[in-house]
Amino acid sequence: MNENPQRVEEFREAISEMKISHPPPAVERAYLWLGVIGVAVGFVLIVMGYNGAATTEFTPEAVSYLISGGVVGLALIVVGVGLFLRYSMARFQRFWLLRDIFEQRAQTDRIIQVLERIEKLDIEIE
Amino acid sequence: MDPRQPSEANARAAAMPPELMQDPLLELEAVTAAYGRIQVLNGVDLAVPAGTVLALLGPNGGGKSTTLKVASCQMEPTSGRVKIAGRTVNGATSEQLAELGVCTIPEGRGIFANLTVRENLELATYTGKSLSAIEDRTYSFFPRLAERRHQLAGTMSGGEQQMLSMSRALSSDPVLLMLDELSMGLAPLVVEELYAVVSQVAGEGVSILVVEQFARTVLGVADWAAIMLGGRITRVGPPGELEQELTAAYLGDR
Numbered sequence: 001m002n003e004n005p006q007r008v009e010e011f012r013e014a015i016s017e018m019k020i021s022h023p024p025p026a027v028e029r030a031y032l033w034l035g036v037i038g039v040a041v042g043f044v045l046i047v048m049g050y051n052g053a054a055t056t057e058f059t060p061e062a063v064s065y066l067i068s069g070g071v072v073g074l075a076l077i078v079v080g081v082g083l084f085l086r087y088s089m090a091r092f093q094r095f096w097l098l099r100d101i102f103e104q105r106a107q108t109d110r111i112i113q114v115l116e117r118i119e120k121l122d123i124e125i126e
Numbered sequence: 127m128d129p130r131q132p133s134e135a136n137a138r139a140a141a142m143p144p145e146l147m148q149d150p151l152l153e154l155e156a157v158t159a160a161y162g163r164i165q166v167l168n169g170v171d172l173a174v175p176a177g178t179v180l181a182l183l184g185p186n187g188g189g190k191s192t193t194l195k196v197a198s199c200q201m202e203p204t205s206g207r208v209k210i211a212g213r214t215v216n217g218a219t220s221e222q223l224a225e226l227g228v229c230t231i232p233e234g235r236g237i238f239a240n241l242t243v244r245e246n247l248e249l250a251t252y253t254g255k256s257l258s259a260i261e262d263r264t265y266s267f268f269p270r271l272a273e274r275r276h277q278l279a280g281t282m283s284g285g286e287q288q289m290l291s292m293s294r295a296l297s298s299d300p301v302l303l304m305l306d307e308l309s310m311g312l313a314p315l316v317v318e319e320l321y322a323v324v325s326q327v328a329g330e331g332v333s334i335l336v337v338e339q340f341a342r343t344v345l346g347v348a349d350w351a352a353i354m355l356g357g358r359i360t361r362v363g364p365p366g367e368l369e370q371e372l373t374a375a376y377l378g379d380r
Contacts, residue, residue: 007227008151008176008331011301014226015211020218101238108239108280 032087038080045073142171142362146350150209151176151302151333152197157206159189159196166192168357169206174302174350179324179334181348181365183341183372189357190337191233194306197335198230199223210302229300233307236291239280243271246279246290250297264293267323285316292320296327303327305336309343321347341372 049069053062150173159167166189174180182190195201197208200220207214210228220230237246247260265272268289274282279290288308295303305324309317317340325347328334338344345351345365352362353372361371 005331007299008301011227012211015213015215018213018215018218018222018226020215020222105239105280108278112281 028087031083035080035083035085035087038076038083040080042073042076042080045069045076049073142173143350146173146175146180146362149176150174151211152335153207153209154193154197155207155209157193157196157203157208159192159201159203161192165204166357167196167203170196170354170357170359172197172352172359172362174333174335176333177328177331178349179328179336179347180350180352181341181344182335182337182352182354183339183344183368184354186339188354190339190354191306193354194230194304194335194337198228198304200230224298227299227301228304229295229298229302230304231291231295231306231308233310237279237287237294240278242276242278243282243290244275246294247297250294253298255297255299260293260297263297264290267296267326268293283316285312285319288312288316288320289323292323300332303332303334305334307337307339309338309340314343317343341369345369 046069049065049067052065052069056062056065152172152174154170154172157167157170158165168189170189170193172180172182172193182193184190192201196203198220199208199215199218199222203216208216210223215223220228224230238249241249244257244261247264248257250260251257261272261275268286270286271289271293274286279287282290292308308320308324312320321343324334324336328347336344336348341351345368348365350362351365351368351372352359353368354360361368
């Protein structure tokens with residue numbers, strides 16, 4: 001029946017060796033939210049660190065405020081933005097590409113419709 | 127556990143002809159799928175044996191296109207198993223399957239309207255084949271596309287666009303081909319021409335699952351036919367046996 005049994009055999013082999021990862025959408029969403037929360041907590045820590053450092057008269061205390069509030073807060077913001085971009089941009093870009101393709105098709109359809117109308121008018125005039 | 131489940135499973139297995147279960151390349155086992163809260167597939171069992179053409183028929187809204195989406199891993203089933211070449215592939219991506227040789231031709235136009243025919247074919251070279259090899263194969267199946275090679279794809283007739291869509295798919299050297307409503311919006315003569323190519327491709331040993339609403343042409347090409355109603359396969363058998371039942375299914379006499 002099969003004219004190309006070797007191709008089918010290769011296919012079967014490839015399917016059996018295929019790596020199937022199971023990225024549950026819930027986990028992706030969780031990472032995205034983790035990123036958002038990280039950014040928010042980072043900002044809060046920075047504000048708290050700034051407030052602590054600004055309201056103390058002792059330099060060593062101010063430094064510890066700046067380290068725990070400023071540096072940790074900044075690190076949380078960087079990691080959070082990274083997570084957010086990783087788990088949101090790919091999705092967004094896929095949607096954007098689809099939208100682009102859809103709009104281009106709609107545009108071409110409109111041009112064709114207009115051309116057809118012009119053609120009809122031409123024929124009527126002749 | 128629902129005490130009815132075992133008997134329902136037996137009933138489904140009994141409905142499937144044993145010939146279909148011999149070495150199936152594609153198999154769906156008790157697949158259910160939903161769009162949000164709306165359940166569309168209610169336990170679909172289907173098998174496409176290697177090197178055969180199976181036509182999935184039935185009226186609109188029966189779940190045919192959803193079955194195809196689930197089978198090609200474009201949509202995750204809510205339960206049940208999708209098996210390709212004996213392996214459960216739930217969780218695989220449609221890109222992975224396409225790379226290995228599972229090809230889907232979607233409903234409507236799967237082409238870039240603002241590119242020329244040749245440029246559209248050029249996009250198919252991602253599979254590693256040369257453009258000239260793809261062009262040779264395409265123009266041997268559809269000589270009409272050779273005349274239109276420098277024309278914008280969007281300005282061709284619906285039939286020619288569908289031909290281009292098919293040739294891009296065929297150039298990937300598929301082992302399992304899934305076609306969704308090939309005849310949609312096309313003139314009967316064009317549909318016949320397209321199905322002649324499907325028949326030719328089947329002759330090369332490619333296993334094909336065809337989803338169609340209008341059965342007449344596809345029944346001549348198919349080795350097996352299945353009727354789908356209300357998210358279930360209600361009957362599977364040789365096309366000749368199903369023709370009568372099909373009329374009844376379309377008229378709602380079931």
